[in-house]
Amino acid sequence: MEFKLVKLHTKLRLLNVLYRFLFTLCIASTSYATDPIDQRTADEARKLIDQGLESTIGFEVVKSLTTEVGPRLAGTKAEARARNWGVAKFKELGFSNIRIEPFSVDHWERRHEHVQILSPFPQNLVVSTLGGSISTPPGGIAGEIVSFPTLQSLKDAPLSGLEGKIVFVDEYMTRTQGGSGYGIAVRKRSGAANEAGKRGAVAALIRSVGTDHHRFAHTGQMTYEEGVRKVPVAALSAPDADQLQRALEIGSVRVKLDLHVEAKGRVESGNVIAEIPGKSDEIVLIGAHLDSWDLGTGAVDDGAGVGITVGAAKLILDLNKTPKRTIRVVMFGSEEVGLVGARAYVAKHKDSLINHMVGAESDFGAGKIWRFETNFAPEKLYLADAIHKILEPLGIGRGHNNASGGPDIGPMREQGVPAVTLKQNGWDYFDYHHTADDTLDKVDPSDIAQNVAAYAAFTWIVANLEDDFRPRDP
Amino acid sequence: MEFKLVKLHTKLRLLNVLYRFLFTLCIASTSYATDPIDQRTADEARKLIDQGLESTIGFEVVKSLTTEVGPRLAGTKAEARARNWGVAKFKELGFSNIRIEPFSVDHWERRHEHVQILSPFPQNLVVSTLGGSISTPPGGIAGEIVSFPTLQSLKDAPLSGLEGKIVFVDEYMTRTQGGSGYGIAVRKRSGAANEAGKRGAVAALIRSVGTDHHRFAHTGQMTYEEGVRKVPVAALSAPDADQLQRALEIGSVRVKLDLHVEAKGRVESGNVIAEIPGKSDEIVLIGAHLDSWDLGTGAVDDGAGVGITVGAAKLILDLNKTPKRTIRVVMFGSEEVGLVGARAYVAKHKDSLINHMVGAESDFGAGKIWRFETNFAPEKLYLADAIHKILEPLGIGRGHNNASGGPDIGPMREQGVPAVTLKQNGWDYFDYHHTADDTLDKVDPSDIAQNVAAYAAFTWIVANLEDDFRPRDP
Numbered sequence: 001m002e003f004k005l006v007k008l009h010t011k012l013r014l015l016n017v018l019y020r021f022l023f024t025l026c027i028a029s030t031s032y033a034t035d036p037i038d039q040r041t042a043d044e045a046r047k048l049i050d051q052g053l054e055s056t057i058g059f060e061v062v063k064s065l066t067t068e069v070g071p072r073l074a075g076t077k078a079e080a081r082a083r084n085w086g087v088a089k090f091k092e093l094g095f096s097n098i099r100i101e102p103f104s105v106d107h108w109e110r111r112h113e114h115v116q117i118l119s120p121f122p123q124n125l126v127v128s129t130l131g132g133s134i135s136t137p138p139g140g141i142a143g144e145i146v147s148f149p150t151l152q153s154l155k156d157a158p159l160s161g162l163e164g165k166i167v168f169v170d171e172y173m174t175r176t177q178g179g180s181g182y183g184i185a186v187r188k189r190s191g192a193a194n195e196a197g198k199r200g201a202v203a204a205l206i207r208s209v210g211t212d213h214h215r216f217a218h219t220g221q222m223t224y225e226e227g228v229r230k231v232p233v234a235a236l237s238a239p240d241a242d243q244l245q246r247a248l249e250i251g252s253v254r255v256k257l258d259l260h261v262e263a264k265g266r267v268e269s270g271n272v273i274a275e276i277p278g279k280s281d282e283i284v285l286i287g288a289h290l291d292s293w294d295l296g297t298g299a300v301d302d303g304a305g306v307g308i309t310v311g312a313a314k315l316i317l318d319l320n321k322t323p324k325r326t327i328r329v330v331m332f333g334s335e336e337v338g339l340v341g342a343r344a345y346v347a348k349h350k351d352s353l354i355n356h357m358v359g360a361e362s363d364f365g366a367g368k369i370w371r372f373e374t375n376f377a378p379e380k381l382y383l384a385d386a387i388h389k390i391l392e393p394l395g396i397g398r399g400h401n402n403a404s405g406g407p408d409i410g411p412m413r414e415q416g417v418p419a420v421t422l423k424q425n426g427w428d429y430f431d432y433h434h435t436a437d438d439t440l441d442k443v444d445p446s447d448i449a450q451n452v453a454a455y456a457a458f459t460w461i462v463a464n465l466e467d468d469f470r471p472r473d474p
Numbered sequence: 475m476e477f478k479l480v481k482l483h484t485k486l487r488l489l490n491v492l493y494r495f496l497f498t499l500c501i502a503s504t505s506y507a508t509d510p511i512d513q514r515t516a517d518e519a520r521k522l523i524d525q526g527l528e529s530t531i532g533f534e535v536v537k538s539l540t541t542e543v544g545p546r547l548a549g550t551k552a553e554a555r556a557r558n559w560g561v562a563k564f565k566e567l568g569f570s571n572i573r574i575e576p577f578s579v580d581h582w583e584r585r586h587e588h589v590q591i592l593s594p595f596p597q598n599l600v601v602s603t604l605g606g607s608i609s610t611p612p613g614g615i616a617g618e619i620v621s622f623p624t625l626q627s628l629k630d631a632p633l634s635g636l637e638g639k640i641v642f643v644d645e646y647m648t649r650t651q652g653g654s655g656y657g658i659a660v661r662k663r664s665g666a667a668n669e670a671g672k673r674g675a676v677a678a679l680i681r682s683v684g685t686d687h688h689r690f691a692h693t694g695q696m697t698y699e700e701g702v703r704k705v706p707v708a709a710l711s712a713p714d715a716d717q718l719q720r721a722l723e724i725g726s727v728r729v730k731l732d733l734h735v736e737a738k739g740r741v742e743s744g745n746v747i748a749e750i751p752g753k754s755d756e757i758v759l760i761g762a763h764l765d766s767w768d769l770g771t772g773a774v775d776d777g778a779g780v781g782i783t784v785g786a787a788k789l790i791l792d793l794n795k796t797p798k799r800t801i802r803v804v805m806f807g808s809e810e811v812g813l814v815g816a817r818a819y820v821a822k823h824k825d826s827l828i829n830h831m832v833g834a835e836s837d838f839g840a841g842k843i844w845r846f847e848t849n850f851a852p853e854k855l856y857l858a859d860a861i862h863k864i865l866e867p868l869g870i871g872r873g874h875n876n877a878s879g880g881p882d883i884g885p886m887r888e889q890g891v892p893a894v895t896l897k898q899n900g901w902d903y904f905d906y907h908h909t910a911d912d913t914l915d916k917v918d919p920s921d922i923a924q925n926v927a928a929y930a931a932f933t934w935i936v937a938n939l940e941d942d943f944r945p946r947d948p
Contacts, residue, residue, distance in 0.1 A: 063720070067720045069595065069597075070717075071597060071598075121541065121542050122552075123544030215690070215909075215910045216688075238915070243544075246541045296689070440720075441716060
């Protein structure tokens with residue numbers, strides 16, 4: 001009995017060894033036959049993921065930027081300090097080819113803003129003048145409120161009849177994980193003043209483009225249409241928009257706006273760039289924007305993105321291996337006021353855009369990445385699938401093939417540069433977006449670590465891939 | 475078989491009827507023998523609970539006050555408008571003996587406040603000057619920050635060595651359902667400036683007394699000690715206190731404070747009072763405070779309390795029955811600046827305080843009531859148990875016998891008036907307390923309805939009780 005058992009045991013062990021050998025052989029050959037990511041790169045990418053999840057580098061970079069610079073509005077001295085910070089940080093971390101690529105931008109700064117209900121219930125309202133808005137006349141401007149539930153309802157109104165009035169566009173924004181509510185809600189930011197101006201109104205107010213219910217007004221850029229009479233415009237916090245709505249339910253409401261801004265013409269801004277040089281002049285571009293709005297310290301928008309992409313590149317740097325392609329990290333300047341840095345980048349690098357393998361910007365807050373989106377030639381989607389397999393253990397699903405790549409990737413994407421979005425969970429992004437409440441305490445270090453892990457693995461793979469994402473026969 | 479079953483069924487039915495009859499008899503006799511609340515009053519109280527839970531009157535009153543008056547700081551024109559609102563609201567609802575009982579209060583209003591880090595990282599900080607603070611000298615005052623983790627650590631410091639410095643007391647507050655963290659944390663509100671002044675410092679900053687992590691500074695009253703050199707003091711929002719803390723970890727920090735307040739001496743304030751006259755001159759007093767801080771619309775503090783107590787009294791009024799005792803509803807003025815209205819009430823009514831059966835103020839936000847606390851003579855606690863039985867179905871537990879009755883009840887409690895606290899869940903109360911974010915959207919109508927139900931039942935019972943809560947042989 002004993003003897004028989006030992007024999008059986010030996011047989012089973014042999015079978016097991018044989019089975020495992022054949023299985024390994026099978027896996028290896030499959031991998032060799034179909035996986036476009038070579039085994040070494042894949043292993044290194046997985047190692048970067050493990051290191052990223054353990055690393056605090058991303059959070060440390062956000063913390064440093066938001067503490068040591070704080071708010072850094074495009075074109076201000078604070079943004080200039082942020083560029084110096086960027087150069088110093090890149091040097092401290094050991095990057096190569098560090099430089100500032102300067103460009104100019106329109107100056108705009110808020111000086112003071114004061115809005116109050118004059119009658120029937122005198123009280124102050126919390127507002128933020130929208131970026132680009134003109135000032136009210138000295139001493140402010142008063143008028144009766146005419147309310148519109150949506151921008152469309154204002155557009156549908158006759159082109160007269162609002163003379164001397166103050167328009168209030170009370171459109172709400174829908175909260176979604178992917179941020180799809182923003183595209184619709186943000187139209188009123190320029191639309192309210194433009195449509196008010198066309199109809200003779202003297203000023204405009206909007207319900208903030210945001211999803212929170214705290215007493216923070218959300219600022220953001222607005223642009224006057226050519227030839228339209230300019231009127232000043234400000235955003236009310238959600239509780240203040242509610243308050244105005246309730247007052248209007250009772251009767252006619254007169255409001256006074258006293259908004260003072262300063263605009264000094266063209267001033268200097270710039271992109272801060274650093275590299276991990278590769279064996280070729282092909283470029284894998286990751287980045288984020290360095291500027292922020294003036295109200296908060298820009299932790300969520302977009303200090304987080306700076307931390308994530310710089311942190312990811314630093315992990316790669318510490319591999320101490322030369323990638324096939326050059327990894328370029330860009331801190332874009334003056335994003336918030338109209339992608340000015342992104343356009344300057346494309347203008348300066350137009351001849352080498354063909355060498356840009358991919359562009360990916362982290363600019364959707366500090367939430368975990370949940371989807372890998374691409375904008376590749378259809379015949380190159382097998383590469384997306386292969387990269388996604390490596391990222392999947394981070395809780396990242398496979399997304400569509402219409403990735404924007406992030407706002408600052410837009411202009412190069414238009415020029416044919418393939419784009420990737422490592423899409424973050426934006427469920428609470430528009431609670432903080434463009435408010436005074438966008439501060440470091442809203443950033444979760446473990447979420448940043450997941451982002452760093454994903455960016456490091458993704459960037460390393462693309463920097464070492466045989467193939468690229470462009471059409472085979474362009 | 476059929477016949478037998480029918481017989482059994484009939485027997486069981488008879489037994490059931492007998493059992494129910496005996497049970498009812500038993501309950502009724504028990505109730506008669508030991509319950510100090512007569513059956514009719516108990517039934518009416520239960521009816522008031524049902525009506526309260528269905529009613530929107532409490533929320534409508536908070537909405538009206540916070541919309542039609544808004545912020546209403548003690549001694550301001552806004553508080554005077556609130557008194558007029560109170561008189562009009564009482565009239566509209568059909569109360570009797572409506573009047574304003576005037577008194578005077580020290581005037582204090584904030585004009586502007588601007589605090590910035592000068593070096594090493596220039597940026598603005600979100601602050602609120604504390605009520606009662608003096609202004610900084612014209613043009614502001616600058617100095618190096620000396621940080622203390624607690625008020626106690628500042629008190630432990632030598633009585634010199636802070637000359638020319640700006641003291642920062644970075645003490646945190648603990649979140650609890652009952653608000654016990656407040657009593658400890660609030661000490662720094664007066665303590666920081668007083669201890670800073672004693673030690674030669676030129677100004678003081680504190681981490682806000684609050685539990686939130688948004689960019690709202692919490693204001694609140696501070697008082698200078700006699701003979702101590704006065705220095706200006708302001709509270710930083712929690713994210714700004716964090717920011718200052720991080721900057722201090724890196725090195726020395728210089729800050730500039732520019733705080734401007736106005737104090738015009740004594741001005742008029744008042745308590746707004748209305749009644750449901752009873753058959754005797756004994757008084758059951760419920761109330762809340764009418765004034766608020768200047769930053770928010772005072773929905774949670776204490777519009778909610780006004781809504782709850784006025785709403786409860788209105789339900790009683792609509793019973794259209796004359797209670798044994800007079801029900802008095804008081805909207806106290808100038809609570810926030812030092813219980814000035816409560817003291818004026820006691821001074822004016824000192825001769826009739828002996829007739830005050832009980833005082834109960836609702837001033838702990840807009841959360842559900844979870845505990846019935848009393849301050850009765852020990853031999854009268856059987857009454858507390860009986861009242862509690864009626865309130866229990868609302869999810870209200872039986873609490874201790876050391877109830878404060880609410881801040882404005884304090885002065886009359888000191889004179890022997892029994893107190894009751896219908897203790898609210900204050901878990902998030904100090905997120906909004908004394909901030910700009912204290913607005914109507916923070917008030918849940920269904921929570922207010924539960925409060926109205928409890929106050930209506932409690933008030934009606936006490937107004938019709940045979941016994942009282944004072945010692946049998948005083």
